[in-house]
Amino acid sequence: MTHATPESVDVQLGERSYRILIARGLLDSAGDRLRELFPAGKCAIITDSNVGPLYANRVAGALSNAGYTPTVVTVPAGEKSKCMEQVESACDQMIAAGLDRKAFVVALGGGVVGDLAGFVAAVYYRGIPYVQLPTTIISQVDSSVGGKTGVNAAGGKNLIGSFHQPRLVLADVATLETLPAREYNEGFAEVIKHAIIRDAQLFDDTGHADRANLSHMIARNVAIKARIVAADEHETTGERALLNFGHTVGHGIEAAAGYGRYLHGEAISLGIVAASLLSMRKAGLPQQDHDRILERLHQFHLPVKLPADIATESILAALKTDKKFAQGKIRFVLSSGIGSAFLSDAVTLPDITEAIEALR
Numbered sequence: 303m304t305h306a307t308p309e310s311v312d313v314q315l316g317e318r319s320y321r322i323l324i325a326r327g328l329l330d331s332a333g334d335r336l337r338e339l340f341p342a343g344k345c346a347i348i349t350d351s352n353v354g355p356l357y358a359n360r361v362a363g364a365l366s367n368a369g370y371t372p373t374v375v376t377v378p379a380g381e382k383s384k385c386m387e388q389v390e391s392a393c394d395q396m397i398a399a400g401l402d403r404k405a406f407v408v409a410l411g412g413g414v415v416g417d418l419a420g421f422v423a424a425v426y427y428r429g430i431p432y433v434q435l436p437t438t439i440i441s442q443v444d445s446s447v448g449g450k451t452g453v454n455a456a457g458g459k460n461l462i463g464s465f466h467q468p469r470l471v472l473a474d475v476a477t478l479e480t481l482p483a484r485e486y487n488e489g490f491a492e493v494i495k496h497a498i499i500r501d502a503q504l505f506d507d508t509g510h511a512d513r514a515n516l517s518h519m520i521a522r523n524v525a526i527k528a529r530i531v532a533a534d535e536h537e538t539t540g541e542r543a544l545l546n547f548g549h550t551v552g553h554g555i556e557a558a559a560g561y562g563r564y565l566h567g568e569a570i571s572l573g574i575v576a577a578s579l580l581s582m583r584k585a586g587l588p589q590q591d592h593d594r595i596l597e598r599l600h601q602f603h604l605p606v607k608l609p610a611d612i613a614t615e616s617i618l619a620a621l622k623t624d625k626k627f628a629q630g631k632i633r634f635v636l637s638s639g640i641g642s643a644f645l646s647d648a649v650t651l652p653d654i655t656e657a658i659e660a661l662r
């Protein structure tokens with residue numbers, strides 16, 4: 303079978319630079335592409351209970367043909383697997399399979415698998431390399447790029463983690479064909495986020511996204527993220543923090559609702575609505591842009607109304623443990639118009655409370 307030349311984006315991080323390839327059929331070429339990075343030896347394919355049955359055999363076959371000895375580690379599908387128990391279990395299985403510091407990890411799945419497997423790679427034998435084979439829209443446009451790895455703690459989302467950049471990202475867009483409609487739609491929350499903070503044209507183009515032809519849209523998103531990560535790898539200058547648009551309230555809702563009720567992108571959709579309301583009040587976002595944002599979220603069947611049983615107090619409690627709170631101060635991302643965003647310290651807890659109430 304012949305495949306089109308992959309779209310390619312580089313993340314420029316000096317000696318930690320890496321390439322992201324986007325095309326159909328990349329899973330089958332994974333073995334050959336990895337041979338350019340790693341000598342033959344052992345590796346772990348970390349996947350979940352939905353993705354494993356669909357793709358793990360193909361990836362394991364491609365790696366075996368290239369001279370590797372893969373061990374497949376499967377976690378239950380869903381956000382609840384982003385936890386320390388699964389980190390320990392994966393490490394135990396890798397130790398039992400004889401993987402040492404020369405081994406590497408292959409993350410095969412969505413953002414949950416990518417964040418978990420990346421963290422396993424960051425801590426196993428004090429750090430081994432890994433590659434990302436993302437299989438959801440969220441993971442292809444966002445989470446597989448940038449090296450934020452980690453798991454949730456009882457006290458909050460993504461509170462245990464590490465920056466650990468992958469060595470390669472292979473986004474096989476053909477895998478998106480097996481994504482259920484809900485998981486397909488949730489991915490557009492992060493696409494809409496990228497468009498709001500950086501690319502008004504992408505916002506318009508997302509209005510007619512073609513499920514059969516997503517490579518270019520994914521590459522545009524990856525290019526946005528790659529540039530931001532290259533400029534502010536460890537989120538110290540404020541530039542990378544722009545990627546948190548919608549995430550302060552979104553993470554609070556995701557945790558308060560209980561992991562598993564909302565998909566990540568669905569919670570972020572609600573967070574985007576709250577951030578957009580606050581942007582109208584504090585940053586002059588035109589009402590027309592706010593309406594277009596709601597319309598676009600609606601187009602992907604993403605939630606824009608918060609149910610009554612998720613209490614504002616629970617969201618605020620979850621939000622206070624968020625990493626974006628620095629010594630009790632909130633660094634909130636606002637937009638003054640679709641296509642641009644900035645970090646503000648003018649948003650108070652009462653402002654956020656009001657925005658959450660306005661979601662009802």
Ligand code: NAD
Pocket residue numbers: 350351352353356379380381384411412413414415417437438439440441444445446447448449450451460477478479480481482485488492565566567
């Ligand atoms: P996910 O990994 O849970 O995937 C969603 C669902 O789709 C799961 O049930 C999964 O089994 C299934 N699935 C995955 N690929 C499939 C395929 N090709 N066919 C059929 N089913 C498939 O969730 P997600 O939305 O991909 O990612 C959300 C996670 O990513 C959250 O934990 C979020 O915090 C994290 N995230 C991290 C970053 C980062 O920078 N590290 C950025 C954004 C999001």
Ligand code: GLY
Pocket residue numbers: 444445447448450542543545546
């Ligand atoms: N998803 C936010 C970041 O990578 O910084």
